[in-house]
Amino acid sequence: MEPARKRGRSDMWEHFNLIAPDKVRCLVCSAELKYHGNTSSMIRHFTAKHGAAVNQGNTNQVDRKRELDEALVNMVALKNMVVHRYEEDKTKAKAVVQRVEAVSLTADMWTSINMDAYLAVTGHYVDDSVRLATVLLGVLPFLKLIQLETSMLQQGHSWNNGALKAK
């Protein structure tokens, strides 16, 4: 306990400015306190007014850093899992589309939480057990699709029955 208390004392100068030889100002609430050459009144003020913060010395910063590191590791692991799952499903979807006789396509527009528009293309087909099945074929940002369409039209493709076809 003793080292933590010592650290707490010296850390008081992180929370106060000496504004006169006998006066300090709290950086949290701007309260001015008499300074008598030691930090005891500062500790008293800080513990009473900002009690939760006084115990958050270096140890909690280390904890916080470790939490952030762990979160980052989890994020990377999650991203790898998503990429892996995407590749798996893409392979499956390709195999399905190649096998079935006919695929009917539908397109859905949706908007992400930060208002980016996406166009999703879903294929509908009858599977081996004569059941209607669906497969998501692609999701692209809508803006990118418009750019793609424009560049394809410029390259001499044309719209035919709602599908972009080569001339």
Ligand SMILES: [Zn+2]
């Ligand atoms: Zn204060």
